Amino acid sequence: MTPSSKRRLSRAPASLLRRSRRLLERAAPAASAGGPQFDPQAAALVLSPHWDDAVLSCWSVLAGAGEVTVANVFAALPAAGASGPWEAFAGLRDSRERAQGRIEEDARALALAGRTAYNLALPAIQHRDGPDAVGVPAVRRMLADAVPRASLVYAPAGIGGHVDHVLARRCARSLLGEGMPVTLYAELPYCVTHGWPAWVAAEGPHDGGDVDAYWEAFLGDVPEMPPLREGRVVRLDAGAAAAKLEAIGCYELSLGMATREMLAAGAFHTAEVMWELTPGADPGS
Numbered sequence: 299m300t301p302s303s304k305r306r307l308s309r310a311p312a313s314l315l316r317r318s319r320r321l322l323e324r325a326a327p328a329a330s331a332g333g334p335q336f337d338p339q340a341a342a343l344v345l346s347p348h349w350d351d352a353v354l355s356c357w358s359v360l361a362g363a364g365e366v367t368v369a370n371v372f373a374a375l376p377a378a379g380a381s382g383p384w385e386a387f388a389g390l391r392d393s394r395e396r397a398q399g400r401i402e403e404d405a406r407a408l409a410l411a412g413r414t415a416y417n418l419a420l421p422a423i424q425h426r427d428g429p430d431a432v433g434v435p436a437v438r439r440m441l442a443d444a445v446p447r448a449s450l451v452y453a454p455a456g457i458g459g460h461v462d463h464v465l466a467r468r469c470a471r472s473l474l475g476e477g478m479p480v481t482l483y484a485e486l487p488y489c490v491t492h493g494w495p496a497w498v499a500a501e502g503p504h505d506g507g508d509v510d511a512y513w514e515a516f517l518g519d520v521p522e523m524p525p526l527r528e529g530r531v532v533r534l535d536a537g538a539a540a541a542k543l544e545a546i547g548c549y550e551l552s553l554g555m556a557t558r559e560m561l562a563a564g565a566f567h568t569a570e571v572m573w574e575l576t577p578g579a580d581p582g583s
């Protein structure tokens with residue numbers, strides 16, 4: 299702050315002074331905690347923990363109007379040499395070659411919506427030393443380099459409890475605490491493990507289970523969540539659903555055939571669910 303602006307501030311009414319100080323205090327930690335910073339003129343940002351989450355769960359955002367940036371968060375290439383059943387099935391040398399293939403298929407799928415992605419060099423859970431080897435500060439530092447500004451952040455809701463998804467959600471909640479609008483999205487295929495809840499689509503549970511309760515079991519650490527049924531249900535029209543299905547078909551190395559076929563069935567690829575978080579609760583968890 300310049301000396302002259304300080305002088306102007308000192309002559310301001312007390313209420314304005316208090317408000318200005320609060321805004322300055324709120325802005326200060328954001329500058330030191332990494333990005334992205336809130337900028338209403340910037341693109342929206344989709345946090346995609348892996349090389350498929352944005353397409354599977356946020357197709358309506360990717361295919362919609364407006365500027366959208368995608369960040370694949372846990373997108374470091376693993377070391378060469380290790381291989382497992384997926385590599386054996388696909389005839390690939392190792393998990394590094396499979397990861398390179400996954401980056402390419404994700405790029406093809408995103409291109410169907412006219413989008414590209416940043417791949418952050420953070421290891422996914424199976425390639426790091428435990429769930430806490432990477433934390434929110436590391437994610438935010440890496441994000442700040444790729445995407446310094448955003449007008450809105452879409453983040454995974456953590457339904458299914460995947461460690462990487464929950465960490466991306468924590469990162470988004472820390473941004474929410476600094477004034478960034480944040481919308482959580484229900485992750486496919488995890489969120490349809492038991493079918494859609496009846497308020498989303500007719501393809502609900504056939505065994506009498508409670509899908510709302512299943513989803514809520516993963517959302518206890520998100521005090522900023524509105525009531526579950528206040529979520530925005532986006533139903534893709536026939537053209538958008540067909541385009542999304544084509545994009546899902548790109549993920550031969552990311553998704554097994556059974557998962558791709560399950561997503562193609564019924565309404566599983568034609569609905570998406572999102573919640574706008576309410577700022578104000580403690581983003582400590």
Ligand SMILES: [Zn+2]
Nearest residue numbers: 347348351463
């Ligand atoms: Zn994922």
